[in-house]
Structures are given as C-alpha cells and as structure tokens.
Amino acid sequence: MSPRARSGAGKAGDADGMKVPEGRHMPEAERLTPPAWPGGRSAPPSGEFAVIGQRTRKVEGLAKVTGRAVYADDIQLPRMLHGKLLRSVHAHARILEIDASAALALPGVHAVITGRDLPTYYGIIPWTEDEQALCEEKARYVGDAIAAVAADSEYLAEEALRRIRVHYEVLPAVTSIEEALEHPERQVNEKAREGNVSKHVHLEFGDVEARLAAADETVEAEYWYEGSTHAPIEPHCAIGDFDATGFLTVISSTQVAHYLHRDLAKVLDLPTQRVRVIQPVVGGAFGGKSESFSLEFCAAKLSMLTGRPVKILYTREEVFYAHRGRHPMRLHYRTGMRKDGTLTGVDARIQIDGGAYSSFGLVTTYYSGQLLTAPYAMDAYRFDSTRVFTNKPCCGPKRGHGSVQPRFAFECQIDKLAERVGLDPIAVRRKNFIGANARTVNGMRVTSNGFLECLDAVERASDWRAKFRRLPYGRGLGVAGSMYISGTNYCIYPNEMPQSGVQLKLDRSGRATVFCGASDIGQGVDSVLALIVAEELGLDLRDIRVVAADTDLTPVDLGSYSSRETFMVGNACLDAARKLRDVIAAALAERWGCRADQVTLAKGVACSTRDPHKECMSVKDAFQAAEAKSGTLGSVGWYQTPKLGGDYRGGTIGASPAYSFTAHVAEVEGDPETGFVRVVKLWVAHDCGRALSPVAVEGQMEGSAYMGFAEALFEQHDFKPAAVGHGPGIHDGPSLLDYRIPTSLDTPEFESLIVESVDPEGPYGAKEAGEGPLHPSVPAIANAIYDALGIRCDRLPFHPPRVLGLLKEGDARARWEQARRQRDGVAVAAAR
Amino acid sequence: MERPAGRVCRLKVNGDVRECALEPHTTLLEALRYGLGLTGSKQGCDKGDCGACTVVVDGQPVLACISLALAFEGRAVTTVEGLARGATPHPLQDAFDVCGGAQCGFCTPGVLMSAWALLERNPRPTRAEIAQALSGNLCRCTGYTKIFEAVELAARRMAAVGESS
Numbered sequence: 001m002s003p004r005a006r007s008g009a010g011k012a013g014d015a016d017g018m019k020v021p022e023g024r025h026m027p028e029a030e031r032l033t034p035p036a037w038p039g040g041r042s043a044p045p046s047g048e049f050a051v052i053g054q055r056t057r058k059v060e061g062l063a064k065v066t067g068r069a070v071y072a073d074d075i076q077l078p079r080m081l082h083g084k085l086l087r088s089v090h091a092h093a094r095i096l097e098i099d100a101s102a103a104l105a106l107p108g109v110h111a112v113i114t115g116r117d118l119p120t121y122y123g124i125i126p127w128t129e130d131e132q133a134l135c136e137e138k139a140r141y142v143g144d145a146i147a148a149v150a151a152d153s154e155y156l157a158e159e160a161l162r163r164i165r166v167h168y169e170v171l172p173a174v175t176s177i178e179e180a181l182e183h184p185e186r187q188v189n190e191k192a193r194e195g196n197v198s199k200h201v202h203l204e205f206g207d208v209e210a211r212l213a214a215a216d217e218t219v220e221a222e223y224w225y226e227g228s229t230h231a232p233i234e235p236h237c238a239i240g241d242f243d244a245t246g247f248l249t250v251i252s253s254t255q256v257a258h259y260l261h262r263d264l265a266k267v268l269d270l271p272t273q274r275v276r277v278i279q280p281v282v283g284g285a286f287g288g289k290s291e292s293f294s295l296e297f298c299a300a301k302l303s304m305l306t307g308r309p310v311k312i313l314y315t316r317e318e319v320f321y322a323h324r325g326r327h328p329m330r331l332h333y334r335t336g337m338r339k340d341g342t343l344t345g346v347d348a349r350i351q352i353d354g355g356a357y358s359s360f361g362l363v364t365t366y367y368s369g370q371l372l373t374a375p376y377a378m379d380a381y382r383f384d385s386t387r388v389f390t391n392k393p394c395c396g397p398k399r400g401h402g403s404v405q406p407r408f409a410f411e412c413q414i415d416k417l418a419e420r421v422g423l424d425p426i427a428v429r430r431k432n433f434i435g436a437n438a439r440t441v442n443g444m445r446v447t448s449n450g451f452l453e454c455l456d457a458v459e460r461a462s463d464w465r466a467k468f469r470r471l472p473y474g475r476g477l478g479v480a481g482s483m484y485i486s487g488t489n490y491c492i493y494p495n496e497m498p499q500s501g502v503q504l505k506l507d508r509s510g511r512a513t514v515f516c517g518a519s520d521i522g523q524g525v526d527s528v529l530a531l532i533v534a535e536e537l538g539l540d541l542r543d544i545r546v547v548a549a550d551t552d553l554t555p556v557d558l559g560s561y562s563s564r565e566t567f568m569v570g571n572a573c574l575d576a577a578r579k580l581r582d583v584i585a586a587a588l589a590e591r592w593g594c595r596a597d598q599v600t601l602a603k604g605v606a607c608s609t610r611d612p613h614k615e616c617m618s619v620k621d622a623f624q625a626a627e628a629k630s631g632t633l634g635s636v637g638w639y640q641t642p643k644l645g646g647d648y649r650g651g652t653i654g655a656s657p658a659y660s661f662t663a664h665v666a667e668v669e670g671d672p673e674t675g676f677v678r679v680v681k682l683w684v685a686h687d688c689g690r691a692l693s694p695v696a697v698e699g700q701m702e703g704s705a706y707m708g709f710a711e712a713l714f715e716q717h718d719f720k721p722a723a724v725g726h727g728p729g730i731h732d733g734p735s736l737l738d739y740r741i742p743t744s745l746d747t748p749e750f751e752s753l754i755v756e757s758v759d760p761e762g763p764y765g766a767k768e769a770g771e772g773p774l775h776p777s778v779p780a781i782a783n784a785i786y787d788a789l790g791i792r793c794d795r796l797p798f799h800p801p802r803v804l805g806l807l808k809e810g811d812a813r814a815r816w817e818q819a820r821r822q823r824d825g826v827a828v829a830a831a832r
Numbered sequence: 833m834e835r836p837a838g839r840v841c842r843l844k845v846n847g848d849v850r851e852c853a854l855e856p857h858t859t860l861l862e863a864l865r866y867g868l869g870l871t872g873s874k875q876g877c878d879k880g881d882c883g884a885c886t887v888v889v890d891g892q893p894v895l896a897c898i899s900l901a902l903a904f905e906g907r908a909v910t911t912v913e914g915l916a917r918g919a920t921p922h923p924l925q926d927a928f929d930v931c932g933g934a935q936c937g938f939c940t941p942g943v944l945m946s947a948w949a950l951l952e953r954n955p956r957p958t959r960a961e962i963a964q965a966l967s968g969n970l971c972r973c974t975g976y977t978k979i980f981e982a983v984e985l986a987a988r989r990m991a992a993v994g995e996s997s
Contacts, residue, residue, distance in 0.1 A: 066872075282936060
C-alpha cells in the first residue's frame with residue numbers, strides 16, 4: 001500500500017434525484033466467488049506457456065484476409081425485403097401528422113411504420129430509458145428517425161421515403177451547452193427532470209479547499225474537448241426475421257448481443273425466450289455499436305408485419321446520426337502541487353454536451369470524474385459534472401468512455417505544474433505514483449500497477465533526457481499517463497448473475513468447441529477464448545472452434561464494452577477449461593498410477609512429468625480415456641467480479657477488478673509560420689498485465705494511439721448554425737471525406753512497448769489493452785506542442801488555425817526560451 | 833414486385849466470365865456483391881471516400897462503389913476472392929494474417945487490392961511508397977503500422993520466392 005493512498009469518504013449530491021439508485025451502495029447479497037486454483041490465475045498450467053505470449057494468428061484471420069468472413073450486409077435471406085428510415089430534417093420539431101398513403105400505394109412497398117407502431121421507450125441504462133425506435137411526438141435532432149418502410153429493393157424503399165409527407169411544427173432548438181442551460185424552456189428531452197439537465201454529479205473526497213490552499217503552486221485553466229465519432233468502416237446493418245412460430249431472429253452488427261436481446265423483447269413486446277440475436281463478423285465498433293439502434297427494432301417490426309426477412313443497412317450519413325460518440329466537454333480544473341512535486345488537491349467542474357438522448361450518459365457523467373484518481377495519488381479531489389441535452393445526435397461511449405476528456409485536461413495541468421515547480425514532467429509523475437495494491441482517494445481498489453515501468457519504457461525509448469526541452473524551436477516532446485478499467489464491476493441492469501459464461505465441449509476426435517456470448521469486434525476476443533483452451537488442453541489453435549455472440553447458442557457474456565472481454569471472458573474460459581483439464585488429468589493419473597498434478601497437456605501431447613517418455617499419449621487419446629472414464633466431456637465456466645467500489649452513492653461506477661496503466665511520449669514538429677503540427681512519433685507503453693497475444697495487444701495499442709492522435713489533430717464532430725435556407729443543427733459533413741479521419745499518409749509512427757505487471761486476478765495475469773492506450777495520446781501531443789512552440793493547446797483539435805491563433809496571441813517564442821532556461825536550471829540543480 | 837431487370841452483360845471477374853443483369857445505374861460494387869455473390873468487396877461509404885470497395889481492373893485500383901458496372905464489360909476485374917491460388921492464400925493475405933494487419937477486417941479487402949496493385953508494379957516499395965499507395969483506403973482499427981509491416985513482409989517473401997525460382 002502506498003503511504004499516500006487513502007480511502008475516500010465521499011458525499012454525493014444528485015440534482016435529478018433518480019428514483020432507482022444507480023451506482024448503488026455495496027450490495028448486501030453475497031456474490032458468486034470464482035474458483036481459486038493452486039498457483040493462482042496467472043500461472044501456466046503446465047510449467048511454461050505453450051501458446052500464451054506467442055505471436056499467434058487470429059482464429060478468424062484467414063477468413064478475413066480471403067474475403068470469406070461474413071458480415072451482416074453479406075447475408076441475403078430468401079424473400080428478403082429492404083428497409084429504410086425516414087429522418088427528421090429539423091433539429092427540433094413536433095410531429096403533427098405523417099401521411100404514408102402515397103408510399104404504401106407504390107407497388108413493391110410492403111409496409112410503413114411510425115412511432116405509434118413502436119411506442120415503448122428503451123435505453124441502455126435502465127433508469128434513463130428515453131428513446132423510441134421511431135419518434136412518436138417530437139424529433140430531437142436532424143437525422144432523428146421518424147418512419148420506416150420495407151420494400152422489394154433499397155431503391156424502391158428510398159422512393160417510398162420521398163413519398164411520405166410529414167407535417168412538422170418547428171420548435172426552437174438548442175445546439176450548445178450554453179444554449180441548453182440558458183433556455184431550459186426549450187426542453188429537448190421530456191424525460192429530463194428539469195430543463196435540459198441530463199445528469200448532474202457532485203462528489204468530493206477530502207478537504208479540497210484546504211489542500212489547494214496548502215499547495216505551493218496552483219494552476220487554474222479551462223479546457224475544451226471537441227466531440228468526435230467512431231466511424232467504423234462497416235456501417236450498422238441488421239436483418240430481422242420473424243417466423244411463423246412467432247420466433248424473432250435479429251442478425252445485427254452489434255457489440256452487445258445480450259442487451260440488444262433484452263431491448264428487442266421489450267420494445268417489440270415479445271417473450272425474451274422467443275428472441276434470438278446473432279452477431280456476425282463485425283467491421284469495427286469502438287463503442288459505436290454498444291447499444292440498440294432504430295434499425296434493429298424497425299427491421300424486426302417490419303418483418304413481423306410482412307412475414308418476410310427485412311434488412312436495413314445504414315448509409316454512411318446515417319452512421320453519423322446514429323453517433324454515440326465522444327462527448328464534447330468543457331473542463332475547468334484547479335490543481336495544486338507542492339514544491340517537491342506532490343499533488344495536493346484537484347477541483348474539477350465539467351460541462352458535457354450529451355446530444356438529444358441519455359445513452360450511457362449517466363455513466364459518462366460519473367466517469368468524467370471517477371476515473372481520474374490513478375495512477376497518481378492525491379490528497380483531496382472534487383468534481384462537479386453536468387451533462388446537458390442538446391438538439392444534436394446523441395453522444396455515448398467512444399473508446400475510453402468519459403475519461404479521455406478529463407485525462408487530457410488533467411495531464412496538461414500536471415505539465416504546467418511541473419514547469420512551475422521546476423521539475424521534469426516524468427519525474428513529477430513518478431513522484432505521485434499511487435503504487436500497486438493501493439486505494440484511490442475515491443475508494444477504488446488498485447491491484448497490479450505497472451505505471452512506473454511504463455514511464456521508464458517511454459523515457460528510455462524516446463531518448464527523453466537528451467531531447468526534452470533541448471530540441472530546436474519547432475520540435476518537441478511531451479509525456480502523459482493514464483489508467484483505465486478492465487471491465488465494470490457491475491452489469492448495466494442490476495443482477496447478481498455472472499458477467500461472463502463459457503461452455504466447452506470436447507469431441508473424441510481431439511477437437512474442442514467453445515461457446516461464449518463474447519463479442520469480437522476485431523479486437524480478438526474469439527482468439528483469446530481459443531488461446532486459453534489451447535493452453536489448458538494442449539490443443540493446436542486450428543483444432544478449436546469458437547461459437548460466439550449468438551443468444552440461442554452461447555451462454556451470456558455482457559458484450560464488448562468497458563474493456564471487459566479479455567479479463568472476464570478469459571476468466572470464464574479458464575474456469576471451463578480447467579474443469580475439463582482436471583477430468584482428463586484424473587483419468588490419466590488413474591491409468592498411469594501417478595498424481596493428477598503430474599499430468600501435463602501441451603502441444604498435442606498428454607504425459608506425466610514422472611516418466612514423460614513412457615507415460616504419454618496424444619491429447620486425442622487422452623480425451624477418449626477421459627470420456628471412457630467420466631462420460632461425455634463438457635463443462636461450463638463463469639466469471640463474476642468481487643464486490644468493489646467506494647461506499648457512497650455512485651461509488652461503484654468506476655470500480656473494476658483491475659486497472660490498466662499507460663504512458664505515452666509524443667514527438668512533434670510544429671511549423672510556426674503555418675501552424676501545421678505533425679506528430680513524428682508516439683511511444684506507447686502499456687501495462688496490460690500479461691499479453692496473451694502480443695500481436696493483438698500491439699494492435700490495440702497502435703489503434704488506440706492512432707484514434708487519440710486523430711482526435712488531437714483532426715476530428716471534429718460539428719454542426720452548422722442556422723443560416724439562410726436551413727435551421728440549426730445540420731451536421732457539418734456526415735461523410736468520410738468531410739469528417740477528417742487520418743489516412744495512411746497522416747498517421748505517425750507508433751512504437752508499442754508492452755509492460756506486464758501480471759495481475760493476480762486476470763486470466764494468466766491479463767488486463768485490458770483496448771481503450772487505455774488511447775488516453776495519453778492527446779495530452780502527450782499537447783504537451784509536446786508546448787515543448788516545440790511555447791504554446792498551450794487547451795482546446796481540441798490542434799489544427800493549423802488554432803495553433804496559428806495561439807502563436808499570435810502572445811510571445812510564444814519567449815515562453816519557449818524561458819522553458820529552456822528553466823530546464824537548464826533544473827539540470828544544474830540536479831548536478832549539484 | 834421485382835424491378836424490371838436491365839441488360840444482361842458479361843463481367844470477367846477473377847478469371848471467370850459471369851453473366852449478370854445490370855441496370856444503367858448499377859455500380860460495379862452492387863454487381864459484385866449482390867449480383868455475383870462476391871461479398872468480399874465491402875461497402876463502407878458508397879461514395880468513394882473509404883476505399884473498402886477497392887478492386888483491381890487492368891492493374892489499377894478502382895473504387896467499385898462509384899464505378900458503373902456496365903463500363904467494365906469485357907475488362908479483367910480482380911477482387912479479394914481472386915488473390916488466392918486455389919486454397920493457398922496469396923503471400924499478401926498470409927502476411928496480413930501473420931502480422932495482425934486485419935483487425936475488424938472490413939477495410940482489409942480494399943487494402944489488399946491496393947497493396948497488390950502496388951506490388952505488381954513495384955515489388956520492393958519503401959514505406960513511404962506503401963503509405964502513398966494505401967492513402968485511399970481508410971483503416972480505423974490498426975493505426976496502419978501492422979498493415980505497413982504486412983506489405984513489407986509480403987514483398988520480402990515474394991522477392992525470396994522470385995529469386996529461388
């Protein structure tokens with residue numbers, strides 16, 4: 001336990017006074033406790049790892065590179081119709097009347113539905129169900145869905161949409177945080193308790209004002225984090241297929257098949273057991289497919305009405321309206337530091353632009369504060385976060401949900417304070433390291449923690465000591481750190497069932513099939529399942545089939561969000577595989593007259609460690625020996641988290657069984673004449689516990705760093721103000737050309753540095769790698785721009801107009817030179 | 833009611849001559865995916881921005897989603913399904929699998945076709961040349977690093993095979 005780590009006694013205030021307690025107090029009921037094994041979860045089953053940690057191929061890799069992988073839009077069912085959605089052209093409008101008679105009169109148009117056909121409200125968070133599949137009374141943003149048609153072809157469905165007449169009463173809209181708060185009477189979302197406040201959270205741990213007063217230096221600044229969207233290359237697609245027995249199948253490009261299953265039953269008023277959700281191969285998600293969308297409900301409803309399968313494929317434009325991307329945030333921070341670099345108090349006020357609906361917004365609002373309290377210890381911490389509704393597409397969870405924005409502000413604050421107290425920014429981060437086996441100021445349990453090793457790795461690889469504050473004007477380095485969760489500690493809807501389940505079936509041919517609700521969206525969780533089965537049972541990866549994300553065939557896993565899959569699915573799979581391993585070992589031990597713990601299964605061979613040359617057979621024969629002794633071979637495994645979190649309202653939001661840690665160093669080149677900033681290289685060190693598949697972990701680190709870099713320099717999910725010919729809230733460019741995502745020519749070099757702290761509770765010690773490594777990109781680049789040009793980029797994105805504006809604001813060159821002199825002073829002081 | 837079928841024309845895809853009913857507005861991507869069942873080529877934007885639909889025609893990468901199918905009658909079209917030799921993946925495909933060049937895999941068919949066209953005309957490209965050749969293919973997963981590494985590995989392997997044969 002770090003001496004400076006302490007538990008926080010929080011006081012929670014809550015403006016909207018939800019009836020059902022979200023982020024409830026620690027539940028009274030006992031939780032399931034996953035099994036413990038001799039040697040723990042992190043040890044290899046047979047002396048040393050055979051496949052874990054190797055540079056293996058992904059199980060579905062060859063299908064993807066040969067064009068054989070089947071994505072939702074690749075599926076054509078007999079008699080299938082095509083559906084399309086009619087979307088609002090106004091940011092805020094009452095729907096007075098919809099006349100679809102001309103559309104229905106068109107030959108080949110089979111059905112038209114409106115909000116009245118699907119009136120049930122839904123929402124991913126059970127206490128903020130504020131969406132309808134099609135708006136019934138009111139449209140709340142340009143692009144809000146209000147009707148759907150099913151026709152013989154996509155072309156005909158589009159023609160039908162043009163023939164639907166909608167009579168609107170246009171209402172005044174709010175399209176910014178300021179407008180939303182200034183005009184509570186222009187209420188966007190009637191489910192809000194007051195005005196346009198979606199959620200307000202105020203939490204305080206320790207005496208913030210006293211600790212800030214005790215600081216030697218205090219920095220106060222305001223930051224703006226621009227909104228951005230996921231832009232997966234695959235647009236959302238769903239097929240609804242309602243059969244004559246009253247059974248509904250929905251095939252969807254979702255990352256949360258289980259939650260979609262529940263929502264479909266609810267909105268379509270079907271028994272849950274008469275609904276099946278199948279997730280085919282998904283072409284990218286990043287959080288953008290982690291809740292139910294209009295197309296899934298509409299495809300299902302249109303199928304129920306027509307008795308035929310109905311496919312809906314979003315256009316790229318519609319993907320921008322579906323959104324659920326990064327929340328724009330205005331962040332105001334006061335941060336205190338003592339002369340020796342110790343953080344004292346942190347005070348944050350945060351305003352969040354949520355768009356028209358709640359989505360995960362309740363959690364976002366908590367995350368904007370709750371996930372900031374490591375890897376650094378702090379004496380006292382307070383945050384006050386308000387999410388507002390605006391007449392824009394709904395924001396939600398984009399990779400690094402809710403915590404990328406405060407992390408940007410906070411790591412820039414640390415950089416500024418380090419300069420004030422005259423210390424190296426990496427040294428300051430080391431100084432405040434919270435340690436392993438610590439408790440954060442807001443009561444989160446930290447177990448394994450490789451943050452110092454991450455700092456060491458990026459410092460060494462980037463040649464930091466030779467370069468920081470030493471490169472010529474226009475070139476510079478910056479550092480930042482972060483932490484992230486490995487899954488949330490509680491399911492989105494309250495229950496005490498396992499968060500992840502796995503079934504494992506062994507065939508006497510020597511083949512294994514693993515069934516799990518896990519959602520592979522490209523990150524490789526199917527391969528994690530196969531790797532663990534291969535490691536435990538000594539199988540070749542090619543002899544394992546993974547059946548995943550099909551609610552009829554697979555036990556529940558909650559899906560691909562909050563970086564939970566490797567940790568939770570991996571643990572469930574370890575449980576199932578070890579149960580069968582024990583059955584096989586017992587059979588062979590009996591046959592050979594040795595102890596069960598002397599039996600090993602590796603690389604296709606079962607043998608005893610006592611006499612491996614004589615007591616030895618193929619794994620296939622071992623399966624048959626076990627089946628002959630114990631009957632048909634199958635097992636189930638599951639994982640549930642321990643009870644965790646702070647004992648206060650909201651104290652479980654941010655609790656995770658393990659946290660990953662990351663440090664980045666960015667090197668940038670900035671042109672003082674054009675304001676153009678180029679990232680030369682990003683060094684990414686990430687503590688993933690243990691890299692089960694190093695290729696996949698590096699891929700997550702590079703992809704995350706890329707996405708952070710893209711937000712820092714390029715992306716703006718923005719909207720036009722009202723102008724002649726149109727009202728407010730029109731998307732600024734809902735296409736992959738106008739919405740600027742970096743190409744292969746824009747993207748910098750990345751160097752991935754894997755750090756393995758071997759977590760005591762992760763499968764073989766693994767933690768998450770899919771979201772954590774995004775966080776430090778943005779502040780590391782901002783801090784590097786300061787080192788290069790002497791300007792503080794507190795607003796995203798750092799594009800040429802903004803950089804040029806900052807260069808003109810003050811004497812950047814003089815600040816840059818002063819920073820250099822100070823660094824020399826630090827070096828002299830250190831030498832003495 | 834099905835829409836009246838347009839003209840039946842012949843497309844030469846991956847060495848096969850296939851007949852397909854096309855309307856004047858049918859795109860090459862629609863013809864491949866929905867007419868011929870070659871779903872390897874993907875639709876990411878349907879307006880030529882993302883490159884997921886890239887196929888190769890007469891050695892040149894072409895955006896199938898903004899190309900009219902009728903214009904390709906009689907020309908040799910290669911899609912991702914045409915890269916492998918029988919059941920053996922093309923060295924580029926194998927390299928992408930080994931290096932982790934495909935995560936979600938949705939941009940991969942288009943990336944592979946652009947990379948294949950590059951290697952056909954420039955067997956040992958520099959990284960800058962690879963980045964240039966793939967600049968019309970958006971990838972949202974990888975950050976491009978492993979894609980570059982895969983193309984470089986394939987080029988090395990293909991050169992080694994070329995030298996030994």
